[in-house]
Amino acid sequence: MDCICKICGTKSNYIFNAVLLNKYDVKYYHCPKCDFIQTEEPYWFDEAYKYPINIEDTGLVSRNILLAKRTSSMLYFLFNKKGLFLDYAAGYGLFVRLMRDNGFDFYWSDIHTENLLAKGFEYNPAVHKNITLITVFECFEHFSDPIKEVKKLLNISPNIIFSTETFSKKVPAPNEWDYYGFSHGQHISFYSQKTLQTIAQKFGLNLYSNGKSYHLLTKKKISNFVFNYFLKVSLSGLPLFVKWRLGSKRLSDSIMIRNKRSL
Numbered sequence: 001m002d003c004i005c006k007i008c009g010t011k012s013n014y015i016f017n018a019v020l021l022n023k024y025d026v027k028y029y030h031c032p033k034c035d036f037i038q039t040e041e042p043y044w045f046d047e048a049y050k051y052p053i054n055i056e057d058t059g060l061v062s063r064n065i066l067l068a069k070r071t072s073s074m075l076y077f078l079f080n081k082k083g084l085f086l087d088y089a090a091g092y093g094l095f096v097r098l099m100r101d102n103g104f105d106f107y108w109s110d111i112h113t114e115n116l117l118a119k120g121f122e123y124n125p126a127v128h129k130n131i132t133l134i135t136v137f138e139c140f141e142h143f144s145d146p147i148k149e150v151k152k153l154l155n156i157s158p159n160i161i162f163s164t165e166t167f168s169k170k171v172p173a174p175n176e177w178d179y180y181g182f183s184h185g186q187h188i189s190f191y192s193q194k195t196l197q198t199i200a201q202k203f204g205l206n207l208y209s210n211g212k213s214y215h216l217l218t219k220k221k222i223s224n225f226v227f228n229y230f231l232k233v234s235l236s237g238l239p240l241f242v243k244w245r246l247g248s249k250r251l252s253d254s255i256m257i258r259n260k261r262s263l
């Protein structure tokens, strides 16, 4: 059966079969035009999401700390730092808490996972209007219809920072790229820089990327040099400076929650 690329509509080529969740034999396809790799329709998803937070993902905490440093620098220097921000598919809420600790007014939303660490800061579209920027970490590879999802995100905010690991040059062989995630079966969409550029063009946006896993879609015009400069310096003491300038919300959040409880 023919497979049509979900990004650009070109006929995709079969590339290999892989066994997911130790039992489902699944076909993978590659688009010759935009480089997108997709699986056949994910009929195994219910089982793959028995544990919505992938329990194999031991990098969850360190990744969130790194993402908070990077994103703090980005938001402070390139966007309205006093704006409202949303972490979409925010999981347990670790990133939201870290960003609020750094002084940004961040909110949580996730339809699959319980909010454990950012309770009281759930996103409410009726209240939280004009979201300056939305963060979407480790989600694009889970999307079964990426274009529809990006449209949905753009309805919330015109600026999207997201992470997904991109492949470069040629299609990675099944045994060459852990990101295929055969054992958990949650990753079904894979992108190269060319794929992300195709998405950006489709929506009239600019793409900025570190060429690996950290990307920005925006109408704003900045240079890739500036984008990568702030990524680089975000690993220095810069996030501490940002936190000092903005003022952490840790204490004021705690007081606010205490006051709400006593009502």
Ligand SMILES: [Zn+2]
Binding pocket: 005, 006, 007, 008, 009, 010, 031, 032, 033, 034, 035, 036
């Ligand atoms: Zn395509």
